[in-house]
Amino acid sequence: xxxxxxxxxxxxxxxxxxxxxxxxxxxxxxxxxxxxxxxxxxxxxxxxxxxxxxxxxxxxxxxxxxxxxxxxxxxxxxxxxxxxxxxxxxxxxxxxxxxxxxxxxxxxxxxxxxxxxxxxxxxxxxxxxxxxxxxxxxxxxxxxxxxxxxxxxxxxxxxxxxxxxx
Numbered sequence: 001x002x003x004x005x006x007x008x009x010x011x012x013x014x015x016x017x018x019x020x021x022x023x024x025x026x027x028x029x030x031x032x033x034x035x036x037x038x039x040x041x042x043x044x045x046x047x048x049x050x051x052x053x054x055x056x057x058x059x060x061x062x063x064x065x066x067x068x069x070x071x072x073x074x075x076x077x078x079x080x081x082x083x084x085x086x087x088x089x090x091x092x093x094x095x096x097x098x099x100x101x102x103x104x105x106x107x108x109x110x111x112x113x114x115x116x117x118x119x120x121x122x123x124x125x126x127x128x129x130x131x132x133x134x135x136x137x138x139x140x141x142x143x144x145x146x147x148x149x150x151x152x153x154x155x156x157x158x159x160x161x162x163x164x165x166x
Contacts, residue, residue, distance in 0.1 A: 027057045027147040031068045033092050034152065036128065038160025048155075049073045049093070057147075061129070061140025062087060064151050079140070080108035086141030089127040092153055097126035128154040128161050135161070 032050040051073030055063050068074040076094065079087040088108055090097055129136035130152040131143060143151070156164075 025057060026054050027145050028052050028054050029064055029145050030150045031064060031073060032150065032152040034154055036154040036156030036160045038157040039155045055145050057145060059145040061143045061151065064145060065140070079104050080106050082108040082139060086139040088139040089153060092127060095155060097124070124158050125155065126158070128156050130154060
């Protein structure tokens with residue numbers, strides 16, 4: 001028994017302790033999706049998901065969405081690429097915005113180009129990103145996860161988005 005105690009002391013004394021100033025490696029982010037006030041009428045708000053996901057500190061929005069899929073909070077997501085602003089979400093759980101894209105990496109459609117979905121121009125439906133309650137300034141690549149962040153997607157129209165801006 002004494003030999004076991006000594007072995008445990010030796011093992012634990014060789015494990016490096018984390019310094020107090022060492023950065024946190026993982027953070028919990030609150031993921032949510034919801035219908036905006038101007039979302040299409042047939043979209044029910046009771047089937048939108050919320051969950052907490054754990055990701056590496058500094059992860060971008062794509063990593064958070066992948067973590068939400070792994071946690072069973074989200075079934076799937078797709079994206080398009082904007083030349084100046086990175087990736088934007090085109091669908092969550094099969095709910096597509098206008099200008100539907102099935103293949104990840106396609107160029108994002110122009111806001112005023114006729115889409116394959118519900119509307120065009122200011123009635124165009126899309127997934128708006130909100131970080132900690134504020135509209136995001138970029139696509140999902142422009143985000144770095146921090147502890148307790150709220151990363152929310154709102155299914156809305158451009159008109160609803162512009163009206164809701166502070």
